[in-house]
Amino acid sequence: MNTPIAIELDKLTKRFGDFIAVDAITFKVKKGEIFGFLGANGAGKTTAIKMLIGLSKPTEGMGKVAGFNVDTEPEKIKKNIGYMSQKFSLYDDLTVVENIQFYGGIYGLSREKIKEKTTEILEELELTEVSKSLVISLPLGWKQRLAFAISMVHDPEIVFLDEPTGGVDPRVRRQFWETIYQVAEKGRTVFVTTHYMDEAEYCDRVSIMVAGKIEALDTPHNLKQQFEATSMDEVFLKLAR
Template identity: 80%
Template sequence: MHSETIIQVNGLTKRFGDFTAVNEITFKVDKGEIFGFLGANGAGKTTAIKMLIGLSKPTKGSGKVAGFDIEKQAEHVKKNIGYMSQKFSLYDDLTPKENIRFYGGIYGLSRNEIKTKTKEILEELDLKSVANKTVVSLPLGWKQRLAFAISMVHDPDIVFLDEPTGGVDPKVRREFWETIYQASEKGRTVFVTTHYMDEAEYCDRVSIMVAGKIEALDTPNNLKQQFNATSMDEVFLKLAR
């Protein structure tokens, strides 16, 4: 069904001194997939994601993201990906409009493109009423959706989300996942890390990291069968133990 590989990783490893944070992980993600990247706290998810997006140099192994080598062509990779981190990437003292303009600007969009993008995002997220208020006054859920929209301001092929739904209530989380689906429907690949196992069920395929290694990788249904479990929660607990 899926043909084009957009992320390919071979034996990717990151060591900090004696500690191996990511231990020879190998996997593939196809274009258009929603790929869930699961693992307990400290399992190495964030380190792995940082290597993929060019923020961290791999100690060993290789990888290609959007057709570019993550080691040698990190800056090319950056042009073709979006990233939203656990920490908020928006400037609190700027308005939504100014945030969009700034990030659009440094991705090299023209003033006109920025104008249309701004309109699009504000309309889609229903943020018009607060377009000129500073971000600090927005509710967390709005900020997250705005951050997500801004991470895609330059229409990247892939968007990496590092625990995007931390700290919000189930309703807001549900809404956020709807926006993820919308992005996916447009043909965008979504690479998402999460703690919430119900969110894992929403993904096309899921990998589970334990102590720096990928211990399982398949569709949620196959994983449940494989581990003889009724929910992803159970699968996770069986693996993490």
């Protein structure tokens, strides 16, 4: 049980006035784990993630991400995590290389490091041929993988993926999950939200959030047994009701 912990939350809470968006959530995520963070829209997922990535201060409770306190050390957290949002958030009017250079630049990487990373990403994603094309001309699936690679340009311990597969077709989604596995195998923790229940099956462990609370947390296999369901979809429906 001595696996290092990547994320540790203890009764982390966020209130907006009387409304409790996140209600005392408590869990741990192990290093190298693929952790699925599920919940219906409005369940408080986004607010919880914002606290974890240092964009929002918790009202109560304790949270540690990559060993740093979410309340007092958000700047240190920001240096040690990667973040990819639903919109992929690349600059359409910049070329592939310029995007990599820019994000490498704002994370303060040295010129040599940026060069090295650029070649690495281009080769790994087989984007060398289009390296000087504007991002806007790339197919969605490529953009998605590029955004993922760029979110890890500074070699963070943990990557947060906020609905990374939205709007992408199933075949591309499966490909994308293969990349996620590769990343996790290298010991990087992947914290992913999704509303595709088939994707939940790919995660090592899954938490399901309902109305601000974590209602279930286990491996997909155990969750299905616990709720006597054949798929995660069923588990989710039973809980959400």
